[in-house]
Amino acid sequence: MAQPRLADFFSFLGLPRKLRIDMVDLEQRYRALSRQFHPDYFYNAPPADRRGAVERSSYLNDAYRTLKNPIARVEYLLKLEGLTPEQSAGGSRQGGPPQSLLEEVFALNEELDEVREQKAAGAPPEEWRARLDKARRPIEAKRAEHESQLQALSERWDAVADAGGANGDRRKVLEALRERLLERNYINNLLAGIEKELSA
Amino acid sequence: MSKVVGIDLGTTNSLVAYVKDGVPLVVRDESGDGLVPSVVSAAEGGAIVVGREAERRLLTHAQRTAYSIKRFMGRGREDMQHEAEHFPFRVSGEAGGVVRIGLGDREFTPPEISAFVLRELKRRAESFFATHGEVDNEVDRAVITVPAYFNDAQRTATRDAGRIAGLDVLRIINEPTAASLAYGLERKHAGLIAVYDLGGGTFDISILRVEDGVFQVLATNGDTHLGGDDIDVLLMDRVLGGRARSAEETQAVRQAVIRAKWELSEREETTLDGKRFTRAEFEALIAAIVGRTLGPVRQALADAELQPSQIDEVVLVGGSTRIPLVRRKVEELFGRKPHSELNPDEVVALGAAVQADILVTGNREMLLLDVTPLSLGIETMGGVTSKIIMRNSTIPASGSEMFTTAVDNQTAVDIHVLQGERELVADNRSLARFKLRGIPPMPAGLARVHVQFQIDANGILSVTARELKTDVEQTIEVKPSYGLTDEEVERMLLDSFEHAEADFAARLLIEARNEAENVIQATEKSLRHPEMAEIEKTELAAGERQKIESIVAGLKMVLNSKDRETIQNWTRALNDATQHLAEVVMNRTVKAALAGKNIEDV
Numbered sequence: 174m175a176q177p178r179l180a181d182f183f184s185f186l187g188l189p190r191k192l193r194i195d196m197v198d199l200e201q202r203y204r205a206l207s208r209q210f211h212p213d214y215f216y217n218a219p220p221a222d223r224r225g226a227v228e229r230s231s232y233l234n235d236a237y238r239t240l241k242n243p244i245a246r247v248e249y250l251l252k253l254e255g256l257t258p259e260q261s262a263g264g265s266r267q268g269g270p271p272q273s274l275l276e277e278v279f280a281l282n283e284e285l286d287e288v289r290e291q292k293a294a295g296a297p298p299e300e301w302r303a304r305l306d307k308a309r310r311p312i313e314a315k316r317a318e319h320e321s322q323l324q325a326l327s328e329r330w331d332a333v334a335d336a337g338g339a340n341g342d343r344r345k346v347l348e349a350l351r352e353r354l355l356e357r358n359y360i361n362n363l364l365a366g367i368e369k370e371l372s373a
Numbered sequence: 374m375s376k377v378v379g380i381d382l383g384t385t386n387s388l389v390a391y392v393k394d395g396v397p398l399v400v401r402d403e404s405g406d407g408l409v410p411s412v413v414s415a416a417e418g419g420a421i422v423v424g425r426e427a428e429r430r431l432l433t434h435a436q437r438t439a440y441s442i443k444r445f446m447g448r449g450r451e452d453m454q455h456e457a458e459h460f461p462f463r464v465s466g467e468a469g470g471v472v473r474i475g476l477g478d479r480e481f482t483p484p485e486i487s488a489f490v491l492r493e494l495k496r497r498a499e500s501f502f503a504t505h506g507e508v509d510n511e512v513d514r515a516v517i518t519v520p521a522y523f524n525d526a527q528r529t530a531t532r533d534a535g536r537i538a539g540l541d542v543l544r545i546i547n548e549p550t551a552a553s554l555a556y557g558l559e560r561k562h563a564g565l566i567a568v569y570d571l572g573g574g575t576f577d578i579s580i581l582r583v584e585d586g587v588f589q590v591l592a593t594n595g596d597t598h599l600g601g602d603d604i605d606v607l608l609m610d611r612v613l614g615g616r617a618r619s620a621e622e623t624q625a626v627r628q629a630v631i632r633a634k635w636e637l638s639e640r641e642e643t644t645l646d647g648k649r650f651t652r653a654e655f656e657a658l659i660a661a662i663v664g665r666t667l668g669p670v671r672q673a674l675a676d677a678e679l680q681p682s683q684i685d686e687v688v689l690v691g692g693s694t695r696i697p698l699v700r701r702k703v704e705e706l707f708g709r710k711p712h713s714e715l716n717p718d719e720v721v722a723l724g725a726a727v728q729a730d731i732l733v734t735g736n737r738e739m740l741l742l743d744v745t746p747l748s749l750g751i752e753t754m755g756g757v758t759s760k761i762i763m764r765n766s767t768i769p770a771s772g773s774e775m776f777t778t779a780v781d782n783q784t785a786v787d788i789h790v791l792q793g794e795r796e797l798v799a800d801n802r803s804l805a806r807f808k809l810r811g812i813p814p815m816p817a818g819l820a821r822v823h824v825q826f827q828i829d830a831n832g833i834l835s836v837t838a839r840e841l842k843t844d845v846e847q848t849i850e851v852k853p854s855y856g857l858t859d860e861e862v863e864r865m866l867l868d869s870f871e872h873a874e875a876d877f878a879a880r881l882l883i884e885a886r887n888e889a890e891n892v893i894q895a896t897e898k899s900l901r902h903p904e905m906a907e908i909e910k911t912e913l914a915a916g917e918r919q920k921i922e923s924i925v926a927g928l929k930m931v932l933n934s935k936d937r938e939t940i941q942n943w944t945r946a947l948n949d950a951t952q953h954l955a956e957v958v959m960n961r962t963v964k965a966a967l968a969g970k971n972i973e974d975v
């Protein structure tokens with residue numbers, strides 16, 4: 174027997190499809206719905222109801238986990254609005270560096286190469302550690318800049334959603350959000366690369 | 374309705390608890406003892422002995438006696454290679470299969486041994502309810518606890534043990550979470566709680582947020598092979614120093630080091646192997662073991678995105694948390710004094726009883742939201758694990774993955790399910806291999822098989838699959854890597870019924886012998902009465918004394934036979950034959966008392 178389709182995460186928790194979420198309110202909703210759906214309360218119910226409780230609880234847990242995390246929330250919204258990462262418009266194929274980061278990426282790769290050479294030549298750790306720390310700074314600044322851009326775009330999305338904005342407006346905000354997310358992933362990978370070099 | 378209980382199936386001891394009028398209580402025997410040692414011994418006649426009696430048999434029949442079986446649950450032969458040498462019993466099993474325990478001429482899987490302990494707890498609870506005048510005292514349903522860090526195979530093995538013991542296992546719950554439920558009843562908590570649970574064989578740390586009666590686990594971590602047992606092994610190595618001893622002597626040393634360990638929780642020094650042994654020496658010896666618990670604590674805090682100072686309350690669970698060094702380390706790490714108001718041996722069973730009560734009454738005041746301790750994934754190209762459900766996901770949890778075919782007209786796909794945090798398949802725990810069958814023949818890559826992984830509230834996995842192009846439900850054959858198939862569990866349940874009869878008969882025989890010995894003793898005491906010569910002359914019939922003596926001799930002869938009825942018949946005969954003598958002796962005692970003599974003097 175096919176199960177009825179469950180609503181999207183926002184509707185399931187009784188929330189509008191917006192990016193700003195009050196955490197205390199989200200947790201209260203989560204606890205209230207858990208009290209409604211949790212399998213503990215369906216122990217004496219018929220098998221179909223018991224299965225339903227497991228399914229709805231799993232879905233609720235997934236929804237809560239996704240909406241709780243600001244980045245996962247944006248990713249979910251993009252998916253819900255039909256924007257998948259592969260369809261990026263800005264020419265930034267997944268895997269390759271986004272245009273806006275090219276300069277930083279080239280500079281960092283050069284640094285990393287030189288650090289590896291230094292290491293191979295047996296240079297004292299203080300020397301190359303200091304270099305890596307220095308190389309990390311501009312990238313961390315870039316990430317901070319991205320965080321605030323993401324924040325501003327999220328607010329814009331909420332405003333557009335409130336105003337019942339035209340499809341064109343919605344699309345533009347969503348695409349900008351997607352670009353920021355892709356760049357953010359890339360920045361995180363760069364930082365992880367530095368960490369790896371530091372710990373090696 | 375029959376009774377529902379909560380069971381803490383521990384490495385060292387097990388307990389059963391129940392809820393009466395909203396209050397969880399431990400089931401105790403007449404002497405007030407609630408702990409049943411998780412020790413099982415196979416007697417020569419085939420009878421199974423469990424608990425204290427089995428523990429005593431470690432000193433006389435070590436090779437026929439199994440303990441710490443929890444460490445073997447859900448494990449393969451290879452996993453236990455290094456530990457097997459520490460145990461007196463045989464450890465065997467096929468490569469890549471379930472480990473087996475040999476006791477005498479019988480072989481058992483770990484769930485079967487655990488089932489003996491569970492059956493003993495069930496019996497204990499039933500007789501407790503019967504003597505406390507409870508109606509419907511049958512115990513057929515239980516909530517059983519497991520370490521939070523137990524993987525799917527270990528949980529399934531525990532559930533199988535319950536089934537083999539004839540219990541409907543309502544729920545498997547995590548020990549630290551159960552403990553927090555028991556504590557939650559004591560005081561109305563709201564805030565962040567860390568439960569540090571160091572038992573006989575396992576270590577768990579769980580971080581919870583409690584609010585509005587919802588106990589939500591944020592993160593859990595641990596080590597299912599770290600506990601008091603490891604401390605005992607260290608101490609034993611120190612005493613034995615590699616000297617070979619018999620299995621029984623080794624067990625005597627084991628019990629001595631356990632006593633020394635306990636004493637050093639109360640005192641600054643004790644003696645071990647005839648030598649002075651100080652707490653400082655002890656702490657130096659176990660520092661590394663205690664240190665091993667701190668890594669998982671830090672990881673759990675990091676996963677919960679919390680600093681140690683943000684934790685409002687720390688709760689200690691498990692017998693090993695009585696060790697002062699453990700308490701100090703925990704206090705140091707969290708910067709606050711941990712709670713230990715509730716007995717650390719009993720708190721888990723109490724919590725299990727609370728959860729059992731919630732399940733049968735549907736009481737919505739409290740709700741437990743637990744997590745899965747390990748990430749769940751599947752094997753992909755190149756032996757890499759692709760994660761589908763992340764660790765610390767609240768359960769129930771589900772995840773899905775799309776599969777397709779690699780060659781034309783392929784009708785089956787193999788799927789290998791794993792649990793663990795590592796990248797490579799080889800480094801993670803193999804849970805099961807599934808074969809998806811019945812995919813309609815079509816060109817390669819066209820089939821779209823949607824596989825749904827569902828972790829239920831017990832933390833146990835089930836899998837369903839559907840081919841989307843044709844909407845055909847797939848059949849899945851589950852081959853648990855280190856578990857029992859349903860058929861095996863069924864067969865063991867049937868076996869256990871057969872043996873239960875044998876075990877029951879053995880118990881009746883022992884009871885008949887005890888009864889006979891009591892009657893012989895009483896009779897011999899009467900015959901030794903200081904005035905016996907006079908009694909015989911004046912009050913007994915001719916030949917009465919001789920008749921009694923010959924029946925005593927006869928009963929002594931049949932006493933060690935296995936024929937319960939004969940023993941009982943002789944016992945009855947002796948009872949009848951001594952009736953008159955007993956009356957005579959009693960009358961004399963009464964007369965003496967009336968004459969002003971002290972009864973004690975008679």
